Amino acid sequence: MKVLKLHPLMTISLLQMQFQRLLCCNVTVYVQNSLANAFVTLREAGFPEDMLVEYPIDETLSLREFEEELEEKFNFSLELCSKKDNKPFTNKSLHLFQLITSAQENGNGAREETGRQFDLSLEMLLKRQAPPGFSF
Secondary structure, X not given: OOEEEEOOOOEHHHHHHHHHHXXXXXXXXXXXXXXXXXXXXXXXXXXXXXXXXXXXXXXXXXHXXXXXXXXHHHOOEEEEEOOOOOOEXXXXXXXXXXXXXXXXXXXXXXXXXXXXXXXXOHHXXXXXXXXXXXXX
């Protein structure tokens, strides 16, 4: 089972990486009806929790149902998008498992590797130092 990990200090860019790994798609997040930039935290986007939340993903849900469920439960607006062009999916009745299956197949029917681990430990989220050579 796939589990979405959400923390109030997580940035939108970390959330996007998680969606790319878990669901093979991207996500756009909105703050007060405006597109949030990559450095906005989930707390700033409206996430009501004060600690790490592990949310199991029901892959039988349609894209629309999944988006609505997350928006209702976690109080921020989002939209699932294509990983290639970052445009919102138009077929919202597509189920998550169909999205994952179609994204994992490449041109000759072989599967891409999706077993990479993603570190969302609390220590990593609370780390405030930028990587060497990185400036704001």
